Amino acid sequence: MRKVNLRKIKQLRKEAKFSLDEMAQLLGYESPNGYYYLEIGRGKFSAEALAKVADKFGVPIDELFFIQDVTEMAN
Template sequence: MKRVNLERIKDLRKKAGLSLEYMAKTLGYESPNGYYYLEIGRGKFPAEALAKVADEFQVPIDSLFFVE
C-alpha cells in the first residue's frame, strides 16, 4: 500500500504561496481545519482530493506518494 507524502504536499502548497484556506476551498472543505488535518496526517486524503491536489500543482499523482 502506498503512503501519501504529506510533507511534499505541504511543500508544494507553500512554494506556490497558497493558503490553507485556498486549498480547503479548492478541495471542497468548509473550513481550513478540514484541509489542515489532512496535511498533518490526522485524516486520510481521499483519492478525489489527491487528484485535485495533483491537478492544482500540475504534478503526477504518483509524485504525491512515498517511493517504496
C-alpha cells in the same frame, strides 16, 4: 507499501504560496481546519482530493506518494 507524502503536499502548497484556506476551498471544506487535518495526517486524503491537488500543482499524482518498505515498519 505506498503512502501519501504529506511533506511533499505541504511543500508544493508553500511553494505555490497557497494558504490553508485556499486549499480547503479547492477540496470543498468550509474551514481551513478540514484541510489542515489532512496535511498533518489526522485525516486521510481521498483519491479525488489527491487528484485535485496533483492537478492544481501540475504534478503527476504519483509524485504525491512515497514507497515505505514494509520491513522498515516491522522494526
